[in-house]
Amino acid sequence: MSGVSCAPRPLEAEPTTWRRALQETVLLLGRDGENAAAAAADAKWIVREVAGVAGADWWLALDSPPRPDQTQRLRSMVSRRLDGEPVAYLLGGWAFRSLHLCVGPGALVPRSETEQLVEVALERLGVLSGGAASAPLVADLGTGTGAIALSIAAEHPSATCWAVDSQPAALAWAQRNLDRYPELSRRVNLSRGHWYRGLPRGLRGKLDLLVSNPPYVSEDEYGQLPPDVRREPLSALVGGSDGMSDVREIVREARFWLRPGSSLVMEVAERRAEQVGELAAGEGARSVRVHADLAGRPRMMVAAW
Ligand SMILES: C[S@@+](CC[C@H](N)C(=O)[O-])C[C@H]1O[C@@H](n2cnc3c(N)ncnc32)[C@H](O)[C@@H]1O
Incomplete structure (x- = not known):
């Protein structure tokens, strides 16, 4: 055994856009065994919460870049979700x-x-x-x-x-x-x-x-x-x-x-x-x-x- 962990490491790279952040989040949550539809739904809730936009603004925001503090918060929320915390608790x-x-x-x-x-x-x-x-x-x-x-x-x-x-x-x-x-x-x-x-x-x-x-x-x-x-x-x-x-x-x-x-x-x-x-x-x-x-x-x- 090399001792290398296979666990997904949340959002290592700085995502260039919210669209990219969403895609990475769906993949990370899906890799943890959640079914694809649930992972996509959860990822959307979490990324939208961190982006702080709702409704039609969400679609307009998809190609803009997250700030570093937002990426940091997203990392923390994804880790908590991977650790089993209910999405509603993450959103508050x-x-x-x-x-x-x-x-x-x-x-x-x-x-x-x-x-x-x-x-x-x-x-x-x-x-x-x-x-x-x-x-x-x-x-x-x-x-x-x-x-x-x-x-x-x-x-x-x-x-x-x-x-x-x-x-x-x-x-x-x-x-x-x-x-x-x-x-x-x-x-x-x-x-x-x-x-x-x-x-x-x-x-x-x-x-x-x-x-x-x-x-x-x-x-x-x-x-x-x-x-x-x-x-x-x-x-x-x-x-x-x-x-x-x-x-x-x-x-x-x-x-x-x-x-x-x-x-x-x-x-x-x-x-x-x-x-x-x-x-x-x-x-x-x-x-x-x-x-x-x-x-x-x-x-x-x-x-x-
Ligand atoms: C299934 S949850 C329902 C919560 C909420 N009504 C809802 O539908 O989302 C059951 C609730 O009953 C409360 N509960 C459990 N035992 C109880 C008891 N002996 N007397 C009063 N409430 C109790 C729990 O703390 C919990 O909040």
């Missing part, structure tokens, strides 16, 4: 429905499936049919960055939301996001606690909607997740040995907090969607429906009591 923010949310270590990166969960929640509040419920009371259990609660408050002009999380690090991101949208802060209340224990007791029996994207990965499944997903908090991902322990807790207590006739809207693991529906039916839900995501996978359960 991520788009979610109409919002741009801050995110980093300690909080789950909000996903596109969850954008659909919000869509289903808004539909339950009548927003999409034009007959929005007046001043509904909503709880978001396991709020993370605050993505669900803030989106509901942004898209339903009279909803009041309680956003609960057990993890101080996650709540710190939610608070940052609340500060970014001061116009929503009067209608979004953040609190720390173990599921329903984070809610004021006076809300029992009064909620018009419960929404949750709880941890639902089993311990075995966790080991199969891509390395960058495993950089997100374990407490946001794993729901006990069978992935059901948090789901069970939330479903079992839902009817004590909901107003009669109102619903729990919950993101579920595709392979356990049916099981979660049966659990809700066993807890007396009078209607249970499972909705598919855009890829046709059963990912959202709506149970009404």
Whole structure:
């Protein structure tokens, strides 16, 4: 053995243009085993962030040269990505429905499936049919960055939301996001606690909607997740040995907090969607429906009591 490392050495030469920097970044991320489409998408996010341009300006900037400090920053971001850091953590923010949310270590990166969960929640509040419920009371259990609660408050002009999380690090991101949208802060209340224990007791029996994207990965499944997903908090991902322990807790207590006739809207693991529906039916839900995501996978359960 010569002791020569085969690992890609990020951006050794000074790239002459942003186009060249992008090509090199795609190659470096692709060499690390990422599939080509994902590497190209990630490279574009990272290079655009460092270039500091968006929209049509990005295409115009492609033939201009990066400054040395930008090349330095790009090198550092590529190394962190190769080291497994999620792209959203590198960027420090991520788009979610109409919002741009801050995110980093300690909080789950909000996903596109969850954008659909919000869509289903808004539909339950009548927003999409034009007959929005007046001043509904909503709880978001396991709020993370605050993505669900803030989106509901942004898209339903009279909803009041309680956003609960057990993890101080996650709540710190939610608070940052609340500060970014001061116009929503009067209608979004953040609190720390173990599921329903984070809610004021006076809300029992009064909620018009419960929404949750709880941890639902089993311990075995966790080991199969891509390395960058495993950089997100374990407490946001794993729901006990069978992935059901948090789901069970939330479903079992839902009817004590909901107003009669109102619903729990919950993101579920595709392979356990049916099981979660049966659990809700066993807890007396009078209607249970499972909705598919855009890829046709059963990912959202709506149970009404
Ligand atoms: C899958 S993440 C969802 C985050 C965010 N709602 C989203 O959809 O992007 C689950 C969240 O539940 C929180 N959580 C885990 N156990 C909890 C508990 N016992 N009580 C309250 N929140 C909890 C985690 O900290 C994490 O933020």
